[in-house]
Amino acid sequence: MSSSKAKANKRRRQQRTETPVRRRWLLFASLAVAVAAALVLRAYWLFTTPNVDSLLDDARTALHTALEESEPARRLALARTAEQASRTYLVEGGADEHNAALLWCAALFVERATTGQALTDEEVAKIDGLFEHIVLAQTSTKDLLTATLACAQTGEQHVGGQLANELSRRGEPRVDILKTTAMFRMKVGQVDNAVDLCRELVHVEPDDPFAWEMLATVYERRGHRLQLIDIYGRLIEILPKGSEEYRRRLVLRHIEIGDVARARAEYDTLRSTAAHLAQQHPLMETELLLLEGHTTQSLERLDKILSSNPDDFDALVMMGRVLTAENRSDDAIKLLNRAVNIDEADAEAHYLLSQAYTVSGDSERGKHHATICQRLRSGVKNGDAK
Amino acid sequence: MPPKRRDAPLPYTLPPRNPPRPARDDDWFEEMTSQSQIDFAYRDGSEAGFYTLLETVGGGVAMLDFDQDGDLDLFFTGGGKMTGPPLKVVGLPSALYRNDGDWRFSDVSESTDIGDEGFYSHGVAVGDYNRDGYPDLLVTGFMGSRLYRNEQGERFVNVTNEAGIVTDRWATAAAWADVDRDGYLDLYVATYCRWRPEDNVVCTQPTADGGEMREPCAPGKYPGDRDYLWRNRGDGTFEDITQAAGITAEHRGLGVVTADFDDDGWTDIYVANDVDENDLYFGGPNGNFTNEALLAGVAFSPAGLAEGSMGVDVGDVDGDGRIDLFYTNFVGQDNSLYRRIGPRTFLNAADQYGILGVSRQWVGFGTGLADFDGDGWQDVFVANGHVFYGSKNSPYFQPQQLLRNLDGRKFQDISEFGGPYFSVHRAARGNAIGDLDNDGALDLVVVHQNEPVVLLRNRRPVSRWIRLQLRGTTSNPAAIGAKITAPFGDRVLTRWVRSGAGYLSQSDARIVLPMADHTPVSVTVYWPAGSMEIFQGLTENQTHVLVEGEGQ
Numbered sequence: 026m027s028s029s030k031a032k033a034n035k036r037r038r039q040q041r042t043e044t045p046v047r048r049r050w051l052l053f054a055s056l057a058v059a060v061a062a063a064l065v066l067r068a069y070w071l072f073t074t075p076n077v078d079s080l081l082d083d084a085r086t087a088l089h090t091a092l093e094e095s096e097p098a099r100r101l102a103l104a105r106t107a108e109q110a111s112r113t114y115l116v117e118g119g120a121d122e123h124n125a126a127l128l129w130c131a132a133l134f135v136e137r138a139t140t141g142q143a144l145t146d147e148e149v150a151k152i153d154g155l156f157e158h159i160v161l162a163q164t165s166t167k168d169l170l171t172a173t174l175a176c177a178q179t180g181e182q183h184v185g186g187q188l189a190n191e192l193s194r195r196g197e198p199r200v201d202i203l204k205t206t207a208m209f210r211m212k213v214g215q216v217d218n219a220v221d222l223c224r225e226l227v228h229v230e231p232d233d234p235f236a237w238e239m240l241a242t243v244y245e246r247r248g249h250r251l252q253l254i255d256i257y258g259r260l261i262e263i264l265p266k267g268s269e270e271y272r273r274r275l276v277l278r279h280i281e282i283g284d285v286a287r288a289r290a291e292y293d294t295l296r297s298t299a300a301h302l303a304q305q306h307p308l309m310e311t312e313l314l315l316l317e318g319h320t321t322q323s324l325e326r327l328d329k330i331l332s333s334n335p336d337d338f339d340a341l342v343m344m345g346r347v348l349t350a351e352n353r354s355d356d357a358i359k360l361l362n363r364a365v366n367i368d369e370a371d372a373e374a375h376y377l378l379s380q381a382y383t384v385s386g387d388s389e390r391g392k393h394h395a396t397i398c399q400r401l402r403s404g405v406k407n408g409d410a411k
Numbered sequence: 412m413p414p415k416r417r418d419a420p421l422p423y424t425l426p427p428r429n430p431p432r433p434a435r436d437d438d439w440f441e442e443m444t445s446q447s448q449i450d451f452a453y454r455d456g457s458e459a460g461f462y463t464l465l466e467t468v469g470g471g472v473a474m475l476d477f478d479q480d481g482d483l484d485l486f487f488t489g490g491g492k493m494t495g496p497p498l499k500v501v502g503l504p505s506a507l508y509r510n511d512g513d514w515r516f517s518d519v520s521e522s523t524d525i526g527d528e529g530f531y532s533h534g535v536a537v538g539d540y541n542r543d544g545y546p547d548l549l550v551t552g553f554m555g556s557r558l559y560r561n562e563q564g565e566r567f568v569n570v571t572n573e574a575g576i577v578t579d580r581w582a583t584a585a586a587w588a589d590v591d592r593d594g595y596l597d598l599y600v601a602t603y604c605r606w607r608p609e610d611n612v613v614c615t616q617p618t619a620d621g622g623e624m625r626e627p628c629a630p631g632k633y634p635g636d637r638d639y640l641w642r643n644r645g646d647g648t649f650e651d652i653t654q655a656a657g658i659t660a661e662h663r664g665l666g667v668v669t670a671d672f673d674d675d676g677w678t679d680i681y682v683a684n685d686v687d688e689n690d691l692y693f694g695g696p697n698g699n700f701t702n703e704a705l706l707a708g709v710a711f712s713p714a715g716l717a718e719g720s721m722g723v724d725v726g727d728v729d730g731d732g733r734i735d736l737f738y739t740n741f742v743g744q745d746n747s748l749y750r751r752i753g754p755r756t757f758l759n760a761a762d763q764y765g766i767l768g769v770s771r772q773w774v775g776f777g778t779g780l781a782d783f784d785g786d787g788w789q790d791v792f793v794a795n796g797h798v799f800y801g802s803k804n805s806p807y808f809q810p811q812q813l814l815r816n817l818d819g820r821k822f823q824d825i826s827e828f829g830g831p832y833f834s835v836h837r838a839a840r841g842n843a844i845g846d847l848d849n850d851g852a853l854d855l856v857v858v859h860q861n862e863p864v865v866l867l868r869n870r871r872p873v874s875r876w877i878r879l880q881l882r883g884t885t886s887n888p889a890a891i892g893a894k895i896t897a898p899f900g901d902r903v904l905t906r907w908v909r910s911g912a913g914y915l916s917q918s919d920a921r922i923v924l925p926m927a928d929h930t931p932v933s934v935t936v937y938w939p940a941g942s943m944e945i946f947q948g949l950t951e952n953q954t955h956v957l958v959e960g961e962g963q
Contacts, residue, residue, distance in 0.1 A: 377715070
């Protein structure tokens with residue numbers, strides 16, 4: 026073989042050896058770039074695309090905070106965040122669909138209630154559709170509690186009722202379940218059920234003011250004065266601070282049932298611990314003075330109240346009552362006429378006015394106001410506690 | 412978890428109460444029950460555990476001189492019991508005790524044939540309906556009333572059917588009055604609710620912890636019923652003139668008193684109703700009654716609300732000669748005192764007279780205006796006791812109250828000076844006031860639920876007094892409806908011979924008045940038939956029988 030031919034062969038051999046190595050390097054480099062690009066893309070995707078699982082947590086947090094928020098704008102923003110997050114979670118195919126749907130519905134209720142807008146038919150249909158697919162048994166108790174609370178706050182009766190029933194079937198956490206369902210029952214007017222739950226709660230947690238306060242609300246509405254005395258007493262025991270308002274109400278209840286000694290004792294305590302409350306309710310002391318037989322002092326207080334606020338309806342009526350009893354019917358008539366001008370639907374004012382007119386000799390006007398009183402009172406009986 | 416609903420503890424299971432405090436020299440009353448040998452208790456049937464409204468009403472007592480021997484005998488309604496289920500109401504005998512003097516009484520129920528009527532009784536009214544000079548008895552109760560004719564003070568005959576006083580309504584308080592001034596006593600009977608044993612339902616009251624306690628049903632659970640006005644035809648029979656007389660309200664009546672409220676000479680009728688507005692029927696010559704309670708200012712509480720009113724009495728608390736009205740109410744409501752300030756106008760004087768709040772904590776039943784201390788001012792007795800067994804802040808057993816009239820200007824609660832009896836809480840209902848020992852001081856008899864009746868001797872010395880027993884000739888024999896005035900120092904005392912009054916009971920129809928000194932007094936009588944007479948020279952410390960037509 027000639028040397029030139031050998032050189033050519035060597036070059037060909039060299040070429041044959043060099044080409045695959047370069048290609049491999051090129052291939053490796055390309056792959057590296059691709060992997061890097063993929064990693065960058067993945068990182069970018071991770072960075073820019075929400076995590077499905079965290080969306081549900083975001084919804085929970087936002088809704089929970091919304092329910093504790095009293096400022097409407099902030100509450101609305103939080104409810105919207107909760108609604109968006111739970112909706113996106115569902116759209117993205119999050120696995121925990123039952124909880125997400127539950128939170129979505131609840132957030133929507135809060136949102137609508139906060140804006141004061143009624144749900145559109147479309148939204149109602151959407152919620153119904155969503156709710157049909159929620160298997161409540163598969164929802165977490167925590168989300169159920171949040172959603173029930175949302176229903177309680179917004180007065181959403183239909184959905185809330187089902188949630189509260191589901192909660193009632195669950196055992197723990199008993200106290201939270203009792204409180205939330207009691208709140209819901211109360212809000213939607215199922216007061217007897219709420220009272221039952223409170224009863225269980227005061228048995229389980231006797232030192233928790235929640236149930237006692239709720240019972241107080243119910244009993245105040247129903248006029249169970251004797252029972253309220255015990256409830257206020259308990260609240261005053263439980264609440265180291267903030268029980269002054271209950272003491273004030275306790276004074277009123279004692280006045281109502283005529284326990285003058287205890288009314289005076291509680292009033293004196295109130296005056297020393299929360300003088301502002303006593304001052305804010307001057308008629309309370311006036312009533313107490315009257316009960317103690319200090320009519321002149323009572324009239325002086327009423328005079329003072331009316332000189333600072335001539336349209337104080339309660340003071341006008343009370344003073345009218347006292348003056349009528351004192352046979353000062355002309356003075357009483359002036360005050361009571363002012364009272365009925367302020368509130369013409371107040372039966373007591375009309376009754377007293379009829380008395381005052383009759384006593385003054387104007388039986389026609391007396392009859393007129395007696396008739397109005399009778400009309401206003403028709404169907405209303407005292408002694409409901411009996 | 413405690414059960415949601417508990418049964419209120421039945422009264423017989425309630426823990427024993429404190430013994431009475433020792434007697435003191437300054438006590439107004441002394442208990443004479445054991446000495447009297449009267450061992451009688453009204454039975455309400457609560458021990459059966461049916462928690463009925465029926466068992467809350469209670470019973471009464473009448474002071475009457477049935478044998479006309481000059482002292483007051485005592486008649487007690489017996490109540491009843493309940494059996495079942497199914498619930499059945501069974502009556503228990505009433506009892507009549509003859510006054511043998513010196514605070515001793517004999518049970519003459521059997522010998523007078525009055526004790527064993529089998530109906531569940533409540534109230535009693537005394538009146539000589541047949542003008543034979545002997546007081547007859549009208550006993551009210553569940554599903555009707557019984558009229559017992561007094562046969563010459565020897566026995567009583569049930570003449571209900573022949574008299575025509577037939578009703579199956581739930582009768583409570585009753586009062587006699589001669590509404591048409593024909594000299595024969597007519598009869599007003601208040602009814603309570605439309606309830607039958609088969610209507611009995613479970614009723615509850617809330618407890619402070621959110622639970623419920625089974626208690627007797629409240630009256631609002633059942634509709635009210637119309638009352639009865641029976642006109643005495645004078646031949647031993649009566650006719651129901653209720654509708655014709657314009658008495659149409661269907662209220663839940665518990666207390667009745669008859670007197671001439673507006674001084675027009677015609678008997679009027681006041682009815683204290685439970686949870687309904689009260690009625691004041693003004694009578695007149697045409698036989699019609701008009702209910703003017705609302706205009707008169709005595710229908711409602713000062714707040715214009717219907718009250719749970721029970722016992723009622725009339726008198727003259729301020730000494731102005733005009734009739735005043737006092738009635739008891741449910742817990743949370745003041746007992747009501749109304750002073751008459753115009754012909755048909757009354758003014759609530761509860762606060763002016765210091766009784767605002769005094770009784771608000773209690774459920775008032777029996778009552779009576781009586782001058783217990785002989786100062787000429789009428790004091791007040793109030794018998795309290797709840798209708799619910801488990802109520803904590805106003806318990807079943809409650810204190811009885813004695814309010815002293817301070818010179819006609821104010822009442823002072825002097826219950827602590829009443830005597831040992833007042834220191835023990837009880838479930839009291841009816842009471843009667845009268846001079847049981849003829850010493851010129853007004854004594855007291857109180858009926859309780861399921862516990863013995865109590866006789867209280869008045870210990871306040873009344874050194875000079877006169878007792879007036881009125882005999883109508885043209886008017887009805889006991890002159891029910893008469894008004895009497897008599898001087899007392901520089902004052903004039905005014906009293907009324909009234910029927911009904913109190914709660915389910917009848918107090919002594921005789922009038923006892925104190926005398927300022929030894930000077931014989933002149934008494935003016937306004938007879939129910941319309942005439943006025945003066946009886947002069949009435950001397951101290953004796954009973955004077957004032958016969959219509961024998962005065963000046």
